[in-house]
Amino acid sequence: MAETVFIASMNDDLLHNILLRLPAKSFAFACCVNRSWNSVCNRILSRPKMISAFSRNPDQLRAGEEVLDKVLSEPIRPYFVIANITCGNMEKTLRLIAKRVGSRVPIIVSLVAGILGKEACNDKPEEVKQHATTDGVMSVDPSFAILLTIGYLPGMKVDVIPVILGNGKSEASIGDKFVMDIRNYVSVVSDHAAPACLILFGEDTHATELIILKLDYAMPAETIIVGDQKGEFLHKRANETINIQLHEYDSRVLAGLIFARDRHRPTQAGRIQFHTAISRGMSAVDLRYKAANVIVSLPGDGTFLTAKRRGEADVLNGDQIIEDLEENMLGNQIWDSDVCIGVIKRRKYSIGLEKKPKIMASLLFHLVTGADEQYLAVNGAGIKTGDCFQLYVPDLKVAEASLEAVSSKLRNLKSKANKTEVVGGFVFADSGRNDSFFGRPNANCSPFLENWPALPFGGIFCGGEIGRNISLEEEEENKETSIRRCLHVFSSVYLIVSFTSS
Incomplete structure (x- = not known):
């Protein structure tokens, strides 16, 4: 008593x-x-929280429990959970998380090439990623590691919306449906017409590119779009059973974590903002080409092409294009397995019943997979005769300067008025941006560590990082045009979540 x-x-x-x-x-x-x-x-819980932690315990269940114990060790109401694992059973991880956080929380579990962040047992920053085997081939470390990110964002509504490709459905139709599903969800929970942020996780299929580009076209400029284009994932929507079984001929293509501003947010509450910064790691060779003859092999197998230098009539084969590269590189860089072509694709887009399609220009990258006296071979599809492109190679100087620019941008955010605070961060880094490339550890973590050493950030190594960005490019007729870059290579895309009190 x-x-x-x-x-x-x-x-x-x-x-x-x-x-x-x-x-x-x-x-x-x-x-x-x-x-x-x-x-x-x-x-x-008047202020938002994002907590990330990872574990390298080789036992998948114990590792899952370790990170769950860490992120749930203090007061928080889970609005969403993202789990990234390097190997193992995704469904086992999904069930473990749902059991601990409850059935009303949206969850995405993805299989990734590596993770970065702070270890659950000691808060030490680390990057766990691909390594070179004895024969020089890059492969994923087979040992298990898991990164868990949990968020509490008052004033936001969060859910997962998937893209499922059914038998007989086209990529264009499922892209339209994805956009409309997002718009419908936002219209129900928000007074805004579009979400504040989209975090995307895609399967490694040729269908993701068109869908992401259509999303880039449909969403207003203020909507942040980031993610991993190429991987594997499972998802659970809010109030949905775990891992809805697909029909026999259906396949997962993409899942988007949708962040919409809650129409019932108290007027006295603060405001959550999403910010992005992109660190690039490629430099363009100072030669421009137009695709002359394009042959697309079976879906997913790649493209073969010849090209003309800008302003010249001679058609160049694959060997000649690579000779151009070697002459311009002057032996200063190692590029042999990482050359890309950056293709400016001008295509018409529309959503649903829009009467007049609009043209959008996007810079998209294709890895060079071979060259001979007939063709230059690149991965992926979607290149057309007349498309302009340049060759791109990894460049350490560009990567270091770009990392410093990201750190400076975050420093400017940090220096804002006292009412603004950063509550979390996440990185989507290319799997090639490892310690051996930078010659130092934790380079991709450095913008966070330099500005907010105590921030519990997380991140993953991707096969194709998504980060929305618009830049100005010079066209042949010496006019500037807006070129969208939503899909990147050899880059790190940073998502920062801040909170401004009222």
Whole structure:
């Protein structure tokens, strides 16, 4: 009886200090005790949170428990969960997370080439990624690692919307449906016409490129779009059972984590903002070409092409294009397995019943896979005769300068008025941007570590990083035109979440 009286008579300050130290599950129980406790709990969670942690425990279940224990060790109400694993069973991880966070939380689990962030056991920053085997071939480290990111974003509504390719459906039709599904979701939960942010996870199929470009076309400029184009994923929507079984001929293409501003956000609440910064690692060779003869092999097998230098009539084969590269590189860089062509594709886009398609120009990259006295071979499809392109190669100087520019951008964000604080960050880095490329550890982490050493950020190594960006390019007729870059290579895309109090 004495203990009951003591608890009931505690003042709010003492109760606040006690509840503040509870792990997430106990905190959730405390919220339900009475109105007074609930009010104190709401004050504790008056600001948003994002927490990331990773584990390299080789036992998948134990590693999952370690990161869950870490991110749920303090008060938080999960609005979304992202789990990235380097190998293992995605469904096992999905079930473990759903059991701990509840059935009403949207979850994405993805299989990735590597992870970066802070280790759950010691908060030490680390990058766990691809390594070179004894025969020089790049391969994913077979040992298990998991990164878990959990977010509480009051004032936002969050859910997962998937793209499923069914038998007989076209890529254009499922792209239209994806855009309309996003718009419909936003119209139900928000007074805004478009989401604030989209985090995308794609399967390694040729269908993702067209869908992402259509999304880039359809969403307004203020919508942040980031993600991993090429991987594997499972998802669970809010209030949905785990891992809905697909029909026999259906396949997963893409899943988007949708962040929409809640129409019921209290007027006195602060405002969450999403920011992006992109560190590039490729430099363009100072020669421009037009595709002359283009042959597309079976879907997913690649493209063969010849080209003309700008302003010249001679058609060049694959060997001649590579000779151009060697002459311009002057032996200063190692490029043999990482050459790309950056193709400016001007295509018409429309959504649903739009009567007049509009032209959008995008810079898209294709890895060079071979060259001979007939053709230059590149991966992917979608290149047409007349498309302009340049050769691109990895460039350490560009990467280092670009990393410093990202760090400077984050520093400017950090220096804003005291009412703005950064609550979380996430990195989508190309798998080639490893320690051996930079010659130092944790280069991709450095913009966060330099500006917010205590920030619990996370990130993954991708096969194709997504980051929305518009730049100005000079065309043949010496006019500038806006060129969109949504799909990148050898880059790191940074997502930063900030909070401005009212």
